[in-house]
Amino acid sequence: MTASNHTLLNVQDLTTYYKLPQGYVKAAEDISFKLEKGDALGLAGESGCGKTTVALSIMRLLPPEGRIVGGKCLFKNFDLTKLSEEEMRKEIRWKKISIVFQGAMNALNPIFKVSDQIVEAILNHEKTTKEEARQRAAKLFEMVGIDPSRIDNYPFEFSGGMRQRALIAMALACNPEILIADEPGTALDVIVQAQILKLLRNLKDKLGLTLIIISHDLSLIAEICNKIAIMYAGRIVEYGNIIKIYKESLHPYTQGLMMAFPSIKGPRVRMTSIPGSPPNLLSPPQGCRFNLRCKYAMEACMKEQPTLEQVGEDHWVACHLVHKR
Amino acid sequence: MSEEQLVKVENLRKLFPIKTGFFSTLLGKKYYVHAVDGISFDIKKGEIFALAGESGSGKTTTGRLLVKLIEPTSGKILFDNTDITNIRPKQFKVFRKRMQIIFQDPYESLNPRMIISDIVAEPLVVQGGKSAEEIEESVCKALEDVQLVPPEEFLFRFPHELSGGQRQRVAVARALITRPEFIVADEPVSMLDVSIRAEILNLMFDLKEKYGLTILYITHDLALARHICDRIAIMYLGKIMEMGPVEKVVSEPLHPYTKALLNAVPVPDPSILRSEVVIKGEIPSPINPPSGCRFHTRCPEYIGEICKTKDPPLVSTEKDRTVACHLYV
Numbered sequence: 001m002t003a004s005n006h007t008l009l010n011v012q013d014l015t016t017y018y019k020l021p022q023g024y025v026k027a028a029e030d031i032s033f034k035l036e037k038g039d040a041l042g043l044a045g046e047s048g049c050g051k052t053t054v055a056l057s058i059m060r061l062l063p064p065e066g067r068i069v070g071g072k073c074l075f076k077n078f079d080l081t082k083l084s085e086e087e088m089r090k091e092i093r094w095k096k097i098s099i100v101f102q103g104a105m106n107a108l109n110p111i112f113k114v115s116d117q118i119v120e121a122i123l124n125h126e127k128t129t130k131e132e133a134r135q136r137a138a139k140l141f142e143m144v145g146i147d148p149s150r151i152d153n154y155p156f157e158f159s160g161g162m163r164q165r166a167l168i169a170m171a172l173a174c175n176p177e178i179l180i181a182d183e184p185g186t187a188l189d190v191i192v193q194a195q196i197l198k199l200l201r202n203l204k205d206k207l208g209l210t211l212i213i214i215s216h217d218l219s220l221i222a223e224i225c226n227k228i229a230i231m232y233a234g235r236i237v238e239y240g241n242i243i244k245i246y247k248e249s250l251h252p253y254t255q256g257l258m259m260a261f262p263s264i265k266g267p268r269v270r271m272t273s274i275p276g277s278p279p280n281l282l283s284p285p286q287g288c289r290f291n292l293r294c295k296y297a298m299e300a301c302m303k304e305q306p307t308l309e310q311v312g313e314d315h316w317v318a319c320h321l322v323h324k325r
Numbered sequence: 326m327s328e329e330q331l332v333k334v335e336n337l338r339k340l341f342p343i344k345t346g347f348f349s350t351l352l353g354k355k356y357y358v359h360a361v362d363g364i365s366f367d368i369k370k371g372e373i374f375a376l377a378g379e380s381g382s383g384k385t386t387t388g389r390l391l392v393k394l395i396e397p398t399s400g401k402i403l404f405d406n407t408d409i410t411n412i413r414p415k416q417f418k419v420f421r422k423r424m425q426i427i428f429q430d431p432y433e434s435l436n437p438r439m440i441i442s443d444i445v446a447e448p449l450v451v452q453g454g455k456s457a458e459e460i461e462e463s464v465c466k467a468l469e470d471v472q473l474v475p476p477e478e479f480l481f482r483f484p485h486e487l488s489g490g491q492r493q494r495v496a497v498a499r500a501l502i503t504r505p506e507f508i509v510a511d512e513p514v515s516m517l518d519v520s521i522r523a524e525i526l527n528l529m530f531d532l533k534e535k536y537g538l539t540i541l542y543i544t545h546d547l548a549l550a551r552h553i554c555d556r557i558a559i560m561y562l563g564k565i566m567e568m569g570p571v572e573k574v575v576s577e578p579l580h581p582y583t584k585a586l587l588n589a590v591p592v593p594d595p596s597i598l599r600s601e602v603v604i605k606g607e608i609p610s611p612i613n614p615p616s617g618c619r620f621h622t623r624c625p626e627y628i629g630e631i632c633k634t635k636d637p638p639l640v641s642t643e644k645d646r647t648v649a650c651h652l653y654v
Binding site: 047159160162189191194195216217218222223225242243246247257258259263264265269270273274275277 | 548
């Protein structure tokens with residue numbers, strides 16, 4: 001994967017482990033992807049597959065047990081994994097990359113006014129007066145579709161959808177170039193979810209944002225992203241152009257996931273599932289991590305870890321079956 | 326499928342009182358959450374009936390009312406042609422055996438201090454009249470039914486030793502052990518990962534065929550409802566907006582709310598572009614629901630005063646299909 005001039009974020013072999021008394025949880029291994037300006041990448045997978053760990057590693061917001069043990073994360077040729085905490089805070093977070101955390105219901109501090117929370121973020125990152133910051137907060141509210149007169153409300157006075165909007169407003173406070181949204185639709189009703197997706201799409205076009213959408217919901221990702229990376233047990237199994245992957249998925253896990261998703265359109269079929277459950281990442285199986293659940297598993301799958309290899313234009317797969325063919 | 330009704334609900338209402346302050350009490354003001362506000366429907370023997378809607382629309386309350394976990398404010402519930410609305414607890418015990426519920430969250434619905442065999446056996450113990458050996462045999466059979474095999478391996482485990490999918494299987498086994506005819510499934514897969522959802526649903530479907538169950542399936546996921554249910558009722562703020570065979574409701578929705586809801590469901594196909602979201606705002610508070618049609622505050626097809634003042638009745642548009650909207654009166 002060569003980097004072109006427009007490449008904004010280039011993640012190469014990023015590996016993050018969590019240290020527990022029992023050993024290392026291999027939460028994310030050899031994660032590689034690339035974001036051009038204006039891209040929207042979907043990170044998809046089941047719970048516990050390492051989606052959020054990847055986001056937190058990029059932001060360098062991992063909990064104390066978490067450590068990036070290898071790989072690079074190049075933002076415009078600066079390696080984020082090498083920057084000091086001070087540089088990260090002053091230069092990168094909020095100004096260049098910001099994140100909307102999972103769980104809109106609980107991500108705001110309940111005892112402060114929403115305006116104060118946004119103003120605090122602005123003042124911490126930019127040299128401006130409190131008054132200016134407040135005005136900017138009001139503008140941000142307007143941009144995400146909440147009446148600016150409500151900036152002095154407390155979070156409990158907001159509905160779920162409004163809280164999610166307020167969080168997006170807060171993330172956009174210092175004009176970032178990349179916005180990471182962790183499960184933006186979960187815990188919201190379908191109609192509200194559709195409204196939030198529309199907002200994200202509009203903001204992306206208007207502000208030229210580059211998005212990373214983390215979700216377990218393939219249909220949500222299909223609505224907004226142009227690239228997708230499917231993760232399983234801490235590794236990317238398939239990555240590339242979204243239409244390619246939805247229409248011509250090659251990895252057995254991706255295929256299984258697609259089959260397990262009911263659609264409101266198309267024929268009514270009996271849904272199929274992937275038998276078994278994901279492995280424990282403290283001691284993942286030898287070879288391909290999907291081997292125990294894969295119906296095509298061969299001898300090579302039990303011994304050797306497949307690497308992510310290009311199989312077509314904008315299409316990468318990590319599977320022995322595909323590589324042998 | 327026989328056309329015989331198993332459950333019939335007539336004008337069912339449930340209002341939850343809200344605690345107010347001292348002065349409001351003095352002024353005699355009382356506030357209620359209108360959770361379920363006058364709904365009528367019937368469930369035929371052997372079908373899967375879906376109750377769909379956004380959160381706060383009263384789906385779960387309806388499910389709990391049907392199995393008598395809570396008492397209705399007014400209205401009637403008929404089970405197998407017997408009125409069970411105001412039945413005495415002692416007489417109800419016979420019916421309890423015939424109706425069971427599977428809860429949404431398998432991480433909370435199983436007592437963490439009980440072993441699996443005790444959890445699954447509890448309904449039988451409560452019902453009484455069976456020896457310890459008989460109960461043990463039934464428990465093993467129930468675990469086999471939900472494919473927790475071999476049962477001996479699971480009998481003495483605690484819920485925390487099982488995965489989410491396995492826990493929900495235990496919940497299904499517990500519901501099925503009394504050989505019920507009617508099951509309320511309250512979002513049984515919404516807490517599970519996508520790859521194992523289908524497994525639990527197919528299991529429920531197979532058991533339904535095997536034991537001739539009738540299921541009320543409560544869900545917010547229309548795509549999922551479409552794949553497993555026979556008939557569907559769409560709820561909004563405690564009222565039924567539209568009801569009919571699921572394929573018809575999904576392919577040609579009549580009510581503006583159903584249309585909006587279907588429009589908002591994301592499609593797992595990036596080449597299909599979704600039409601614009603027309604509906605604004607969020608579901609209003611059920612404490613003071615809008616007058617007239619409850620949906621008039623957000624309705625894109627609002628036709629005038631009548632929507633504000635008059636509550637539209639559920640009218641039949643064709644066989645087996647009803648809608649509550651002034652557009653179709």
